[in-house]
Amino acid sequence: MATVEKAPPAQAARFPSPFDVATPPGCEGWRDMYPYYYVFSEDRREFEEGKLWFHDGMHHPEPLYPFDTITSESWWIALGQYNSRVFIVPPALGIDQRVLNGYLYISANAITDGAVVGKRVDFFKKRAGYYYEHWNELYAKWEKKATDTIRELQAISVPDLPEMEDEAVVTEGRGVTSAYHVIAAYDRCIENMYKMWQLHFEFLNLGYAAYLTFYGFCKQAFPDIADQTIAKMVSGIDVMLFRPDDELKRLAKLAVDLGVSSAFADGRTPDQVLADLGKTEPGRKWTADLEKTKDPWFYFSYGAGFYHHHRSWVDNAQLPFSSLRSYIVRLGRGEDIARPSAAVKKERDRIIAEYQALLGTDEDRKAFGDMLNLARTVFPFVENHNFYVEHWHHTIFWNKMREFARLLMKNGFFADAEDMFYLHRREVYDALYDLVASWAVGTPARGPKYWPPVVAKRKAIITKLYDWQPPSALGPTPDVITEPFTIMLWGITTERVKDWLTPRAAAGVAKELRGAAGSPGVAEGPARVVLSVDQLAAVEDGEILICPITAPSWVPVFARIKGAVSDIGGIMCHAAIVSREYGLPAVVGTGFATKTIKTGQRVRVDGNTGVVTILS
């Protein structure tokens, strides 16, 4: 269960050394955007050159804005500590991180000394055993902790710095002022973010370990069984990530029942629809329901939630409203728009029963049942944690940060509030301190002179870094990859790494792309390359969606497409999960699909074998 890093044979193919990758022209000084510990450095060269690093295109496909490293830096600690210091996972420590030319590279830390591993086993059994045994009750506690943490964040108010403090500061003898509150609010937001990421990983590593145990047994008992079939056996039916779409269906039905469907006429913006609805009593009733539904179900990111510019349905209701419209139209045609949950569940139960019956002995049937039960016990967390953390919490977090950004902008630190994200979170702390001090003492802050040129330079660098293609991996090639996160989440397998090394996979030339078989079935159709959320509206019925990565909030689009292909992702990635739910073929983790395929080309998606063929 660890990435194997061994010195490669003399002539073995290897990826470039991180020290040999040139800085793209115009990006000189990119290192200054990141903390000293976060970049490859000469003083750790020997260590850093000795291991395989791969680009985490799954969670951080874009260059990292300095502020946005708060997500990667948070999971760096959170994931690692639960393996290394909490549950004492026998053969695995954490996953290390470095930034190269603005892109995040990660590397699993394995323990290869059998004696050390052996010593860790007893601790692991005791600690992990406790969690597995009390999973449901601990998970219930987790849901409360997560919700409380989100509510705490929501409750933090970002004060203004008034010309004169309110008289109440005096009459109530408060003793602290806006100066303190600004700094403290920022600290509390940052701490809240750290805490949410601690919670993110409280169960996740153990969840994947249980899943991989069942996965490994299935692969042993039924060699070549499709990964997605194993996932299907474990998957839940009422997954939180499907809930926002389910809520839209419910709201669509409510609109029909209340007789307000006409407000959703084609071509209207959400604001126009809402204005129209506000004119009638039934319309206001619908709007009231929408408002109630929004928290939390519209705190649903268009992206993965990892970047400040991953906005949500609450920020931009275009997509949910266009879905509402299409659901209303379908209801008008008398269609059943509900998810076929009963059929999905029945099929899942049939698959489980048939596989179990195929095993040769009672012992194996029992083991299969026990492992499956454990995997299914842990899976609700695995499936739902993203909603709490990356969607619900992060939507609020990024918007909270915008409040600080506006405060700084108002005081001349930035021309545009979004500029703040070109500062690292500790630089923002400094800027706020600068501002608060200037407010307190009544002298001009240095920030308005200091930060605009820094932001301008960084903007230019990041714009250029977007055009740079990060190598899939750096360093020596491993013989075999067994680290669970690497395989399950990032879709990085031994085969995939070999594939990266073959020249035919280079961007722009391949007729055929290989990835992980994410969801079974075969489909052919015209391709629609979608690089960002605002291009989603262009997707037409029957097209094959080609995207870098999908987000759960894209779900409504899955009702229109015939198949999906992503650059990034493993079998448990979102695109794969949703495609299975919708019965669409999907190939994920192809690496180059959006660079190789053009909109309008005919493509064939084979979700059974993981092959995408360009037909025209």
Add this chain to the structure above:
Amino acid sequence: MPTQPYILRARDWAPEARSLVGGKLASLGELIQAGARVPPWFAVTTYAYERTLEHNGLLDTIRRAMAALDVSDQTSLEVASLCARKLIEGHSFPADLEEQLHEAYEALAKEIDVPDLAVAVRSSATAEDAADASFAGQQETYLWIRGRRSVARHVLRCWSSLYTPQAISYRARLGLAPDAGSMSVGVQQMVDARVAGVMFTLNPSNGDLSKIGIEASWGLGVSVVGGEVTPDRYWVDKVTLEILKRTISPKAMEYRQAADGGMVRVPVAAERQDVPCLSDEEVVELARLAKAIEAGYGSPRDIEWAIDARLPFPDNVLLLQCRPETVWSNRAPTPLVAPKADPLDYVTDRMLAGLRDMTRS
């Protein structure tokens, strides 16, 4: 005893009819009952055989010829065989049987609307049940037979094959009477195979019961069965019926039906050689049938099949023969993992197995 039928149509087959149709046709009947689609057929029953011998007064003559026989003497064996076979082939059916055979053949031809339908005429002996496969193989099968007269002639030839020297000496070896056994004859629509091959309801290389393996090549199945081509190979998941793997091989030759009714070995045009010979829907339909058949028999099977060029999907997907798988089915299964009281131990084991793999590599 009620009057026995001369002709038994496929749809009237029931396990009780086994003695009327012989072993080979009984297994065809079972195949249908297990859910297979097979080329349409009917049986000329053992009763028809017995009545024909009786009608022509042949029983005593044959018995006499057999009584004079010395099975250890090859010449004597051949003389007796020749005598019995000439007797059978030289006579005709009772008139009512002839009429019924004619009707049954016309009905078969009508099913796919082909006049002078080509059929396979196969013997199906009642002694076959007790016999080993080699004996079964010694019985005659005539392919590409057209027209009612020719069908009738070949029914007689099948019957007479009960008296080949090999069959006579085989019965003698088993201590059976020389005239023991009766014979039914199957008349089955000849498949115009665009593609044919074999499939197995487990992975023969590791005994994995969750897979269905399909081997397929152009034309008649003999090229696959005889190992003359490297067939296309498909692996299908038995539970989900998803195609897991396709290996397409160059298929340089095929057997096709010849003008004279026989088979010819012909080269495959270059542009067809590397093309997959089955469509995905055909692969899945074959797998679906294989799964149903296995469930019907309750144990793994090897199955011969063909895709008929004249029929639309899915009627074109036909099963020809089915045998029990014997290698893995006769092995006692061994557990893959030692059972654990605490499921956590499976997790720990799996993690350490990863480490073991690692130190090995």
